[in-house]
Amino acid sequence: MAKPTGFMEYKRVENASISPLERIANFKEFHPKLDEDARREQAARCMNCGVPMCGAALKLKGMVTGCPLHNYIPEWNDALYKGQFDMAAWRLLKTSSFPEFTGRVCPALCEKACNCGSPVVGEEAVTVHDNELFIIEKAFATGYMKAEVPKTRSGKKVAVIGSGPSGLAVADWLNRRGHSVTVFEREDRAGGLLMYGIPNMKLEKNIIERRINLMKEEGVEFVFNADVGRSASADHILGEYDAVALCCGAKKARALNAVGIEKLLADGKGAAGGKMLAVDFLTAVTKCVISTSSALEKISMQPTNGQIAQMLKKLYG
Numbered sequence: 001m002a003k004p005t006g007f008m009e010y011k012r013v014e015n016a017s018i019s020p021l022e023r024i025a026n027f028k029e030f031h032p033k034l035d036e037d038a039r040r041e042q043a044a045r046c047m048n049c050g051v052p053m054c055g056a057a058l059k060l061k062g063m064v065t066g067c068p069l070h071n072y073i074p075e076w077n078d079a080l081y082k083g084q085f086d087m088a089a090w091r092l093l094k095t096s097s098f099p100e101f102t103g104r105v106c107p108a109l110c111e112k113a114c115n116c117g118s119p120v121v122g123e124e125a126v127t128v129h130d131n132e133l134f135i136i137e138k139a140f141a142t143g144y145m146k147a148e149v150p151k152t153r154s155g156k157k158v159a160v161i162g163s164g165p166s167g168l169a170v171a172d173w174l175n176r177r178g179h180s181v182t183v184f185e186r187e188d189r190a191g192g193l194l195m196y197g198i199p200n201m202k203l204e205k206n207i208i209e210r211r212i213n214l215m216k217e218e219g220v221e222f223v224f225n226a227d228v229g230r231s232a233s234a235d236h237i238l239g240e241y242d243a244v245a246l247c248c249g250a251k252k253a254r255a256l257n258a259v260g261i262e263k264l265l266a267d268g269k270g271a272a273g274g275k276m277l278a279v280d281f282l283t284a285v286t287k288c289v290i291s292t293s294s295a296l297e298k299i300s301m302q303p304t305n306g307q308i309a310q311m312l313k314k315l316y317g
């Protein structure tokens, strides 16, 4: 257990948020992190529950509560509190391939399920999400995170289609097992929605590149601009590889359940018509931010920073 009285001694403190008026000046992340001592105090709040609902992933009324990865949350909270950072990272990485992504963008089902935040205990949930991010960033900063090339290879070749979170996780696990993995991605960079769906201020793109570089060092190969079935031959892949994992499709926009929506989108679909699906807009913005394209400039009705500032002033005073 982290600290038996921690949850009574320390109040929950989350990473701060830079004010909206400041953060619109750029596309950078806007949650400055707590320092090490403050973060360890937050880890001390974990009660190491007999039944840790945070990582249980129980199904209640058809819905999952707690971490779907079954993360060993009390274990790494304990290690974090004690300053055993390598141990914390080791336990965290046992169940989570990419804590640097989930520590930033996961909606933290663990915290919704945390017993500390229940009416019985009467406190606020442990900051599991921010603790996770601290552990993995510490692991990168100290050099704990380094390429681990499999000692032996199985001789089997696997093609992974799509390099979103699922494709990357599949590639990571299969590579660890010694298979030779090639990831095919239709965009010019890996990450899928991580790269071209989640805005830069939520997940800076160099964080994804850092992980991709690590995976490359570990032996995973990436082929970009390969739209399998179109620009890349599916028959060739089926003939060349022992197995194929399909990890694609998340970028397909969900249909809006509104009368006349097809006509609305068909009439001048795209930036020129002033209407875009959000997923296309986010892709365009991110491409602009990382300078692979100037697509953002083509989007009409793009509010200026000044207009956004006025809007936010109205909202927040």
Ligand code: SF4
Residues within 6 Å of the ligand: 045, 046, 047, 048, 049, 051, 052, 053, 054, 055, 073, 074, 077, 113, 114, 115, 116, 126, 128
């Ligand atoms: S439910 Fe909350 S307090 Fe209990 S072990 Fe999980 S994080 Fe710690």
